[in-house]
Amino acid sequence: MTYAIAEAAHRSGLSIDTLRYYERIELIDPPARDSSGRRAYSDDDLAWLGFLTRLRTTGMPIKLMREYARLRGQGIASVGQRKRILQQHRDDVRARIDELRACLGILDYKIENYDRITGIDVQEATA
Amino acid sequence: MTYAIAEAAHRSGLSIDTLRYYERIELIDPPARDSSGRRAYSDDDLAWLGFLTRLRTTGMPIKLMREYARLRGQGIASVGQRKRILQQHRDDVRARIDELRACLGILDYKIENYDRITGIDVQEATA
DNA sequence: GGTTGACCTGGAGCGCGCTCCAGCTTCTAC
């Protein structure tokens, strides 16, 4: 099964421009082309895009994604390096979550304060 | 107690340039000036900067921080609006944490896979 | 065979959040 770029964009949640951009910067391999020269994305291509968007969602910079993509292209020999990148990134994500949770506590505190100042139902009162 | 810009930068964890930038874009009020025209940050200024950096850490865009800062300048009348901004933001942060946690699961899965492919101690083997 | 619409390429532009710079003033220490 292959997909035209519009369909691949729809399925990956990325824009058409972003798909072409990712190709230009060598984050993804150039997909196959159909008889008239148009991109034809495979299921594998989409799976890889799906993984990339996870990395992006977790804040991995494109440079590092490119590095990971490059290693992936080298096959099994680079498994160790790829694993280390992911482990490091996992640590980063965990730290980020902790950071966000700490800030959540501060937001809670601030919001409670606003409650105390104006009464619990300020929200309705000023709506 | 007041602080010169270098000291304020050190204490807030922001750069000197960023402090001046925040002032320019009206995210913070212009701090007091000493007798020779240099900025003299107060403890209150630093507390506000501290809160702003929490908002920044949690990904609030500067535009919204500015809006919040503007409302803060209006005093008690804007408490309801400010509270709603923080509540909305808190929801966003919670959603972001959930998203990150979901991605963590995928990272775990990928890393485990690498373990399975190459043996648990790839890390040592390829170090 | 003309029009429409999806896709192509190379390259420019953009919004964000800073960061850096030139050229100047002011204070402190020697």
Added chain:
DNA sequence: GTAGAAGCTGGAGCGCGCTCCAGGTCAACC
């Protein structure tokens, strides 16, 4: 009185991650 450090202003520049555009090709449909 001079050197050096710290700060000032207005404005330019930058890295990131897209996003948009002009001008062209190609296949499909009326």
